[in-house]
Amino acid sequence: MKTKLEKMLKFPCSFTYKIIGLAKPELIDKIVQVIQFRLPGDYIPQIKSSNKGNYLSISISICAKNFSQIEILYRELSQINIVRMVL
Structure with missing residues (x-):
């Protein structure tokens, strides 16, 4: 079943x-x-620092050829030990 995204x-x-x-x-x-x-x-x-400087917000764009690429990268980025959230 396809997701809304x-x-x-x-x-x-x-x-x-x-x-x-x-x-x-x-x-x-x-x-x-x-x-x-x-x-x-x-x-x-694109990098932004939090007010106290404890966290970084990084925005990065890719050219996806299919939805599985998006899912795989989401999963792999989430597994980086110092990453707290992937949106």
């Missing part, structure tokens, strides 16, 4: 992940590394 998207399409994680220097590199493993290319993440 899957029904709304027409592939290939641009899809943006928003990842919130601990403000560690390696966070951005780990995120880009996971994405590049599945979809090689150049990625320019």
Whole structure:
């Protein structure tokens, strides 16, 4: 059964992940590394720091060819130990 999101998207399409994680220097590199493993290319993440500086919010866009790519990356990004949330 297709999800609402899957029904709304027409592939290939641009899809943006928003990842919130601990403000560690390696966070951005780990995120880009996971994405590049599945979809090689150049990625320019947009980074914002929380008010207290404990967390980073990273927005990064990909060009998805199908819905399974979106799901796989969501799962793999969520498994990074310093990531707290993937939207």
